[in-house]
Amino acid sequence: MIRLNNDYNRGAHPAVLELLQKTNDESYPGYGEDAWCEKAAQEIRKYLGGQDAQIHFMTGGTQVNFTVIAAALRPYQGVISADTGHIQNHETGSVENTGHKIHALPGTDGKLTAQAIEKEAKKYRDTVPNDHLTEPRMVFLSFPSEYGTIYSKEELTAIHRVCREYGMYLYVDGARLGYGLGSEACDVTLADLAALADVFYIGGTKCGALFGEAVVICNPVLRDHFRSYMKQNGGMLAKGWLLGLQFYALFKDGLYFEITKEADRKAMALKEAFTKKQIPFYIESRTNQQFVILDRDQMDRLAEVCVFQPDAELEDGRTCVRFCTGWSTGQEEVEQVVQAVGAL
Amino acid sequence: MIRLNNDYNRGAHPAVLELLQKTNDESYPGYGEDAWCEKAAQEIRKYLGGQDAQIHFMTGGTQVNFTVIAAALRPYQGVISADTGHIQNHETGSVENTGHKIHALPGTDGKLTAQAIEKEAKKYRDTVPNDHLTEPRMVFLSFPSEYGTIYSKEELTAIHRVCREYGMYLYVDGARLGYGLGSEACDVTLADLAALADVFYIGGTKCGALFGEAVVICNPVLRDHFRSYMKQNGGMLAKGWLLGLQFYALFKDGLYFEITKEADRKAMALKEAFTKKQIPFYIESRTNQQFVILDRDQMDRLAEVCVFQPDAELEDGRTCVRFCTGWSTGQEEVEQVVQAVGAL
Amino acid sequence: MIRLNNDYNRGAHPAVLELLQKTNDESYPGYGEDAWCEKAAQEIRKYLGGQDAQIHFMTGGTQVNFTVIAAALRPYQGVISADTGHIQNHETGSVENTGHKIHALPGTDGKLTAQAIEKEAKKYRDTVPNDHLTEPRMVFLSFPSEYGTIYSKEELTAIHRVCREYGMYLYVDGARLGYGLGSEACDVTLADLAALADVFYIGGTKCGALFGEAVVICNPVLRDHFRSYMKQNGGMLAKGWLLGLQFYALFKDGLYFEITKEADRKAMALKEAFTKKQIPFYIESRTNQQFVILDRDQMDRLAEVCVFQPDAELEDGRTCVRFCTGWSTGQEEVEQVVQAVGAL
């Protein structure tokens, strides 16, 4: 079965599993206070352009998102997100469950603009008195976005500036960070991200790890008692070294960047195949997720070859469908799907 | 290094890791809707004495505890726990963070009594009006307790009856369930637990898994939308099959019971060694955790041989210390520590 | 100073104050368990068309809103509101603070449509699985809306039907209920409301009382332990009879309906004055709030006569301004403002 429905349908990169196997008989201190977490953090720091950062390892993206937000905000503060943002649509209201409003702004291709963010922040600042409003205190964005689109360095910088001007934190959800950085269209580096964001996370679950995300806290203000928040929110793994060693395996020799870049390359092959057949794209993406518009017949025929994910029913009866490559997608798998697309 | 400080200091039982390795190239549906989770649930159900149950897999105990409690209670309701209970002392107020009061009752050897529970429930029922009080609606207990003690079937049945009479749910935290069931002093079976508790969890993290806990929901009332609560609270693993296959490996041939029983046996060897030296016990435990009272000199000498965990400073200057065996404790390791105790 | 900026700028109707004065030396049981609350509830019930209802008295609208919502919803459930709704924009995120998401839908003239509500409810029902989504379980609407518009009986009935079909509660915020029911354009009665809504509140603060709101719970499911929620959320007044006797004074002889209808009549006089001068309305309202579009010069000239409230800066430099009559607005006051408008 060729699964292109998502990028979390297989275990781990062999290098990760090998290290897990090799260290299985070793014993370690618990709760992330072990040598592997420290070593993994060191490897990650090498890519941060000298930016000082506190690094923690957690088990999943939803958990990271609401924990970071709960740790950063006071009860009367909220977080700005695109209305297509993951926290707004796919996390069962976990942010509101921690007590915070999401200021959902209309996104453009799944992305926020500095202008829209500024308008929302300005509304709070200019309303007198504003004690009947929630204060937008954090900006949440995904890199790449839920639609596979990426922010240019210029766009990120503009958002960063608005955040500075209005006293907001910039938080970047990097569940698929590798696929963003690995895109041929990306001019942002991990060092740029560390310079522009107050906090972000490097996704492991979708990028070669069995599971796990690395939270990188650049802004010292946000570091205070972060471990208390992790524990309180069920995000502190007893055997924390399991996370540390996976990230060590992925970052030691740049494996993380290599495998995600390769997945992007495969997605571009798919993109080309769809383009050739003049199958329209729902949105223009240069990363591992491709959203195309298929009719019923096309869906049926492709379903014989691979699994993909319906995303939305369109009003004309067609369907927006996601094809998603990943670190584990095989070259042959892609070729078969490309061929099937060509035969539509 | 011989680590007897806790039972979560090594990876996983080889059988677990082997299955992870073997299935690493397979691809699966996400979020626990895969064949391994189903198969693991089937294996577990074999031990439930025919009790119908909904089974979910989550990543850690704190997460399970507050998710189960948040799913079961209304905002004005609280949960009864021993004042030594894990949710009261070791989870950074995660239960209160979900909005619920813990009715902390003085424990006896780390355990609750049916009498104390009834008194608290009766107070709410008999106060008119009682709208200024929180309603105790759930009883939380750990099996074995945080001090390694276990409830007899008679004690559990008495607590079960009080819960029925006062309309409270009985929830059992089984982080170390295997070590409780494996104790030579235990007359409770998994089937008994399924009959007496409304919901409980079977600990994997401390009992042979890399990580993971199996939540067993016996009372149908508590099953409603439990997956929504899991997702909302960051407890739904994207690659859910990783949890399912671990529990499958542990339960298929009863491995879970075997390895925890063996750890208990090793703890009994330690217990005997301390007894011989007339070193006092802080509490009488027949499971894998042993709490002894040591003076400074004894601590220093044993520290040369193994790692143990100081639990509390006593007023006379001595220390209550925990020695903890586990599924991964080696026979030689125990023998060395027994010898060292003998030489005190 | 003629204050037309809002309808809560004066104390209480004389009949209310008189009763407060008259009973000041009497002593009563606390927390709303007194004869006045009971008598007030009886008077209110006379208008409910035989609909059975549990009635509670609380001190303010925000408090009622989040308490009703917190009492009705489970953590994974949310409430649908117009994006112009009071809970979405003017209550400092109090609903999210209780843990619940607001599903904010684009409003039409400040109102929700049955169609838009159904679409949102259908999305949840049709998504499989839907455990990554919050369940819209309640519909919140204001009668009249924040823009003074009112729902027709047909519109309310259509919304009621969608709520029934999708298992959602209908909750009506009646902060200005009297001004809605008193409108010449209104075909809804209190009895209709009691038949169509699961729960609603009758605003006192803005309609003749010193302060206070009467919560009317029609759906028995929502009555359970409501007093516990009131107390927990700081909404149970120690001297509850102060609320009961105010509502008794307002409802005994229909005073409530009389004074709000009169305020609507005065608003219509204002409306007519603006219409004559061809001053455009921001929105068409037939209740006590009138939203007109003024330029800077017009605002300056009217500011010499009365206080009004700027609502929003329009893109063309003009301002949307609210003029609000109330139970305490004097006939002479209105005449002066009408004259001033005529002289623009």
Added chain:
Amino acid sequence: MIRLNNDYNRGAHPAVLELLQKTNDESYPGYGEDAWCEKAAQEIRKYLGGQDAQIHFMTGGTQVNFTVIAAALRPYQGVISADTGHIQNHETGSVENTGHKIHALPGTDGKLTAQAIEKEAKKYRDTVPNDHLTEPRMVFLSFPSEYGTIYSKEELTAIHRVCREYGMYLYVDGARLGYGLGSEACDVTLADLAALADVFYIGGTKCGALFGEAVVICNPVLRDHFRSYMKQNGGMLAKGWLLGLQFYALFKDGLYFEITKEADRKAMALKEAFTKKQIPFYIESRTNQQFVILDRDQMDRLAEVCVFQPDAELEDGRTCVRFCTGWSTGQEEVEQVVQAVGAL
């Protein structure tokens, strides 16, 4: 009916009602931004010994308590209270509902000791790591306590010092503050309180107002966005001036102190009557609440004369009963009860 069951069973002191009546036709800005709130704050400040303070007016004690606590604490922090404290037993878990743990310490005569507080604070500070614990960050105490007892200046100073040393806020619930300050046994002034507490509230509801409490925030750190918290928690009255003018009436000429002192004097007359009859006290109180131990016969006979409040059933079958004078208790009323006690 002579009601000595509580001190909130009558309306308001005539001076308060008179001012309400006199200003009823005036119109004011909403939400506490009016001249009366400002004037009331000025009158209160005269008693604060020059201590700078931000002053807000809210409607009830429970509301003040959880709002102050929610505004002061981060999610991983908790509040220390006596186990007999109002927030622990009588507010339906409202503090936990905001997400915070109450560290309930055994009280002595309803009071906390500096030693017990320090021990709890030290435990958190000395535990390494302490991220599995909640941080006690605030101390809550009632003045007078729920049992009518009061802290000496020395005791309060000692508690203040522990708070400073461990970085905790001291919060004083003054629901009955007047009765505490008015006690013949009290050596604490309002100025002392302002110097020793970080935040406290002056109870109006039980001390002459119709309703209302004045929150006095001494520590500037706790002032930030307090109005946002008030609004979010339903504690910002639309007609805020109603609260301001009540406190103005009570504080302008020291009426507040006069009427509560007189109530204490009456309570002392009761106390003397019980003492003469050798009726035992449950606790020694020198304020307006007297707790005596009565047998069934005594209760029946006194119940013919007045209403009192049973507090707890004792194990020997007798009952701890509260007799409570207040600002509105008449001289004749007390004399009748004194006589009845004498006749037991």
